[in-house]
Amino acid sequence: xxxxxxxxxxxxxxxxxxxxxxxxxxxxxxxxxxxxxxxxxxxxxxxxxxxxxxxxxxxxxxxxxxxxxxxxxxxxxxxxxxxxxxxxxxxxxxxxxxxxxxxxxxxxxxxxxxxxxxxxxxxxxxxxxxxxxxxxxxxxxxxxxxxxxxxxxxxxxxxxxxxxxxxxxxxxxxxxxxxxxxxxxxxxxxxxxxxxxxxxxxxxxxxxxxxxxxxxxxxxxxxxxxxxxxxxxxxxxxxx
Amino acid sequence: xxxxxxxxxxxxxxxxxxxxxxxxxxxxxxxxxxxxxxxxxxxxxxxxxxxxxxxxxxxxxxxxxxxxxxxxxxxxxxxxxxxxxxxxxxxxxxxxxxxxxxxxxxxxxxxxxxxxxxxxxxxxxxxxxxxxxxxxxxxxxxxxxxxxxxxxxxxxxxxxxxxxxxxxxxxxxxxxxxxxxxxxxxxxxxxxxxxxxxxxxxxxxxxxxxxxxxxxxxxxxxxxxxxxxxxxxxxxxxxx
Numbered sequence: 001x002x003x004x005x006x007x008x009x010x011x012x013x014x015x016x017x018x019x020x021x022x023x024x025x026x027x028x029x030x031x032x033x034x035x036x037x038x039x040x041x042x043x044x045x046x047x048x049x050x051x052x053x054x055x056x057x058x059x060x061x062x063x064x065x066x067x068x069x070x071x072x073x074x075x076x077x078x079x080x081x082x083x084x085x086x087x088x089x090x091x092x093x094x095x096x097x098x099x100x101x102x103x104x105x106x107x108x109x110x111x112x113x114x115x116x117x118x119x120x121x122x123x124x125x126x127x128x129x130x131x132x133x134x135x136x137x138x139x140x141x142x143x144x145x146x147x148x149x150x151x152x153x154x155x156x157x158x159x160x161x162x163x164x165x166x167x168x169x170x171x172x173x174x175x176x177x178x179x180x181x182x183x184x185x186x187x188x189x190x191x192x193x194x195x196x197x198x199x200x201x202x203x204x205x206x207x208x209x210x211x212x213x214x215x216x217x218x219x220x221x222x223x224x225x226x227x228x229x230x231x232x233x234x235x236x237x238x239x240x
Numbered sequence: 241x242x243x244x245x246x247x248x249x250x251x252x253x254x255x256x257x258x259x260x261x262x263x264x265x266x267x268x269x270x271x272x273x274x275x276x277x278x279x280x281x282x283x284x285x286x287x288x289x290x291x292x293x294x295x296x297x298x299x300x301x302x303x304x305x306x307x308x309x310x311x312x313x314x315x316x317x318x319x320x321x322x323x324x325x326x327x328x329x330x331x332x333x334x335x336x337x338x339x340x341x342x343x344x345x346x347x348x349x350x351x352x353x354x355x356x357x358x359x360x361x362x363x364x365x366x367x368x369x370x371x372x373x374x375x376x377x378x379x380x381x382x383x384x385x386x387x388x389x390x391x392x393x394x395x396x397x398x399x400x401x402x403x404x405x406x407x408x409x410x411x412x413x414x415x416x417x418x419x420x421x422x423x424x425x426x427x428x429x430x431x432x433x434x435x436x437x438x439x440x441x442x443x444x445x446x447x448x449x450x451x452x453x454x455x456x457x458x459x460x461x462x463x464x465x466x467x468x469x470x471x472x473x474x475x476x477x478x479x480x
Contacts (some may be wrong), residue, residue, distance in 0.1 A: 015296065022339075022341070023339075024335075024336040024337075024340050025340060026268045026336065028268035028272075029268050029269070030270050032268075032272045036273075040466045043466045044466075069313055072448075072464070076447050076448070077466050087403040097264075099264035100450065103262075103264070103451065103452040104452075105448035105452075180281060208312075208316070210340065211343065212344075212345075215310075223316070225317070226280045226313070
């Protein structure tokens with residue numbers, strides 16, 4: 001049995017249950033483990049020797065928080081991350097996560113009203129962590145991300161996307177053609193329907209789904225040893 | 241330069257700074273990373289094939305919380321943990337962490353007014369994670385831990401202690417001789433003065449100390465790759 005691909009609605013439901021009184025997780029805990037898994041995925045594929053300069057692109061929602069956590073861990077791993085976060089979330093947790101990055105001497109670009117800042121930093125980056133939109137994204141892509149996505153694509157830099165490549169529909173994928181084309185994807189908790197045909201390297205993170213969630217028939221693959229991530233077979237290939 | 245061994249006071253100061261407005265970490269975040277490091281240390285030394293049954297002994301303070309997080313991750317790794325927590329902490333976080341363990345079908349022993357429960361479970365355990373007392377411990381050892389420590393010692397089971405072996409003075413070590421004698425130690429953030437002569441395998445966890453804490457001259461060793469733990473040279477030997 002292969003892993004279950006989630007609809008946007010089911011992804012939302014599982015997320016809510018994890019953080020309900022029943023699941024008892026705090027957002028801080030889940031974000032920490034998710035962000036760590038994102039950082040480990042990037043570090044698995046792109047070495048800090050060849051790809052030291054990571055541009056971490058953070059959206060305004062929870063996925064932006066995962067990105068901030070990942071940026072901090074990447075700093076710990078010896079990368080040189082820079083954060084682009086033009087619309088910081090208003091929740092207290094984003095401010096705390098941002099301060100933690102400041103304490104790691106990680107630069108956050110000032111929100112700019114034009115796209116020159118992003119263009120500049122793309123020119124001096126080696127790899128991108130795309131933590132812009134997550135499973136609660138609904139089209140269309142709004143400013144400033146509408147102009148940012150083409151810039152990021154045109155940079156030609158390798159991209160690691162979190163959960164769903166930014167601009168893709170959570171269920172229909174990149175049908176509209178406006179989304180990023182990452183080389184690597186890190187799905188959190190379980191992959192979403194929209195990435196069923198994703199042809200790049202695909203990892204799964206979020207080794208926190210308890211046995212009590214077996215009712216959702218997620219058919220999660222086995223994580224090895226004490227790894228926080230596991231690679232999924234590529235679309236169209238046999239199980240690894 | 242070798243790693244700095246912390247006094248109880250300095251350990252407290254660093255902990256407070258990490259969770260202050262300056263450090264901006266939440267207890268949830270630090271406990272998650274600390275507990276993960278504890279679980280990974282145990283899993284590094286004691287395989288789940290040979291040592292599946294882990295008795296996680298949790299004290300009433302923050303270290304008990306680290307133990308609960310470690311128990312959950314050990315469950316994720318495929319171990320069969322059991323929790324002994326005779327004096328659960330009153331903070332909300334302990335209740336949430338306990339519920340997360342319940343959701344992983346991890347058994348928590350009922351607090352007992354005698355020591356027979358502990359004796360029973362020791363007889364069917366393979367290894368112990370000692371998360372009873374941490375760096376804020378001050379002697380003497382109080383009930384029910386005063387009778388528990390000798391029982392745990394007498395079991396002859398291998399012990400992994402968190403931060404400071406339970407019963408040891410944080411600065412003077414096991415001078416009184418009432419403490420546990422672990423085979424393995426996982427120090428969090430930085431080792432404490434009391435374990436300077438600890439002769440077993442010694443790991444360090446807590447890869448979250450930001451660059452802004454360089455002022456404390458911790459001289460932390462380099463963690464490799466994206467590991468959350470690093471092994472320290474044994475006392476009295478050359479650097480590994």
